[in-house]
Amino acid sequence: MANPQLTAYISLVTTSGVLILVLFIYSFVKRKQTPFAYTFMLFTFTQCIYVFGHAFELASNTLEQIKHWTMVEYAGMPFAAVLGLIVILKYIGKTVSLRTGLLMCVIPFISFLMVLTNDYHHLFYKAMYLRADAPTPMADVSIGQWYIVHGAYTFGSLFTATVLLIRRWRSTKKAYRFQLATLIISQLLPMSAAFVYLLGLTPYGMDPVPITMCVTASLFIWSIAASRLLTIVPIAKESIFESMREGVIVLDANRRIIDYNQAVKGMIPFLHSGVIGTSLDDMWPQLTGKAFPDDVSMDGLEEEVHWPTAEGVSSYQVRSSLVTNKRGDAIGMLLMLIDVTEQRMLQEQLKKLAYYDGLTGIYNRTQFLEEGRALLEDTNRGPVSLILFDIDHFKQINDTYGHETGDQALIHIVSVCQRFIDPEMPFARYGGEEFVIAVPSAALPEAARLAENIRAALQHNAMHVKGQAIAVTSSFGVVQLGDHESLEAILRRADEALYTSKKDGRNRVTAAA
Incomplete structure (x- = not known):
């Protein structure tokens, strides 16, 4: 007679697989509206292989059947953690090239090959055998050297993704925090379950990760319905800040430089990280030959400045904008530098043609x-x-x-x-x-x-x-x-x-x- 507890466990695992399959189908249907649809499809596809393979492993009656379905599991499980990390990187606005993605999948691919060929080298499992204390046929293993590499890499991928998401919490608007929380749980739960599994704290050594995927998949579906996760994705402020063509300098209330973007580094020759905390009043005369306007409350200041560069004299239009708190008090200022060198040269050429x-x-x-x-x-x-x-x-x-x-x-x-x-x-x-x-x-x-x-x-x-x-x-x-x-x-x-x-x-x- 089948063990009722095992039947319930297999049912939960199968439910996880069905829910993940729903996510795969949804991401396929919405692939044109989702910024990273194909990566998410691969992520859910590998999870499906892992979860359904684990369900069939639990339903196996012999050690040979268990070994077979373990091989199927490892066609998905090692890749799922890495693909999840790539999904997170793209969600927070980082660019992951195809070459980088393939390099990140090298260790998972080796892990898959190691499992397929384990009987010849025993580097992944030193031994696999049936547990004597289990009510139904269940396997236990003695881990090999590569299993440690695989486990560390998988855990590291989940941990890195979790840290990246948690660091975004304060800078994420409240409207997107439910999405962010869903993604954090999707990494944190499997990581915690894997840790419990490695400590040997689960009944009969069963892998609890597929069960947690039932929770994470449900959260994903809920987040899609509530906040349109995958179709409406926030763009990280840092990505916008760094990708701006205009140079931006951020000042505090005392006109000290507290941040700047990549574009302004190409405009101001001597700008480097060492100027953070430096007063603009000390730096501005070096650029323009005159002091910065005394009225810090001046909003909408526009001034054209010129300074020599390796290519000649560059011209920039400087615009200021106050940063205020909720009470309307000035807490800082943004200086935007717009390169008008070509425009100035064109004006000079037109002037020459006219005069x-x-x-x-x-x-x-x-x-x-x-x-x-x-x-x-x-x-x-x-x-x-x-x-x-x-x-x-x-x-x-x-x-x-x-x-x-x-x-x-x-x-x-x-x-x-x-x-x-x-x-x-x-x-x-x-x-x-x-x-x-x-x-x-x-x-x-x-x-x-x-x-x-x-x-x-x-x-x-x-x-x-x-x-x-x-x-x-x-x-x-x-x-x-x-x-x-x-x-x-x-x-x-x-x-x-x-x-x-x-x-x-x-x-x-x-x-x-």
Whole structure:
């Protein structure tokens, strides 16, 4: 007659297998909605093999049958603990690559092979025999060396998963704590049952782990129904914090650095773990050359900062945001650094296109007119003179040597002029081969001397192209701004003076009163 206690035990084990099978089917159906569905499917599949194999082992009548179903159990049981750990790692937001997962399964795979071939080496079980005190055929074992390795690895996987989950308790929102508790119990119960089993405290040496799986599987199903475990999974705050592209520095109420993410380490060259606890007031001047704003209660501060890096000067927009407690009191601050280096470079390029001549790098006509009008509107400007000049026989240079040489002539003219021009003198390419210089605080004679110096320098400094010296000269028209005269009017008078220089033989300066 069958033992009623054993029948009840087998029934409970079989119930565990059925519940786990339900979880497997559910994860398969919801696989597109679950972040780690396939890992969870493997986890529950290996548990099913283990639990049903154990049920058949308990129902066996001979030692050979028990050995056979033990081999079946070990096709699932060693892998279940490792796959459970991988599920937990993915749940808390850690990335587990396929290669890492396979490496984690090496010892379970060796354990499975050891059980299959145990009769040849006895490294897993030194001996397996029927218990004399059991009411029905039950096996007992004498453990071998690899059994210790397998047991330690399995226990270590369960323990690691439990610790990882417990450490997340405080940082997990209350809405997800039921999920977290379910996962903790799913690791803690089998680990505790395995420990009791290893101590030999179970009746007739029966493995209690499959029974605990009835509880854990029920909790899983309850958690799925109550909090949609597997389909709605919290993302760890640390994962979001570290994966942000923006750099983030966390400050306490005394503006001391208490944390920062990975992104900001690439932005601030000298940032390292040693700065934790350092005051931002000490660090900020090193970055920006000025003190951090005194008003710590300032929320929404926006400031653009620049500092040198190995690639050049980097630009960052810094934004501040207060951290408050439930009463609304400021307890800290977040500083977010957004890399705007490319944006700043693009703005500079657009500025150059809008204001500067693309070939020579000096002002273009539009910007000169704007600068010139601003100069005329300055009531404290004093006398203002204008120098307008162009390259003599520029078409001939282009026709003889080519347009590339013509471009080099324009660059040559600018480089010679810049030896004589002060930064406050607006200098522009006015058109084709024509240039203009505004000379503030200079009367006509002084401006004429400047023009003559430039003319002489051009005459005595030939342009060299491919070893050939090419003479490049210019004709100049110089005028002084009259009372209440517009910029357009003075430009017309300068053009007339320039025409006079060209008519009189070129390579000369004409100053018109």
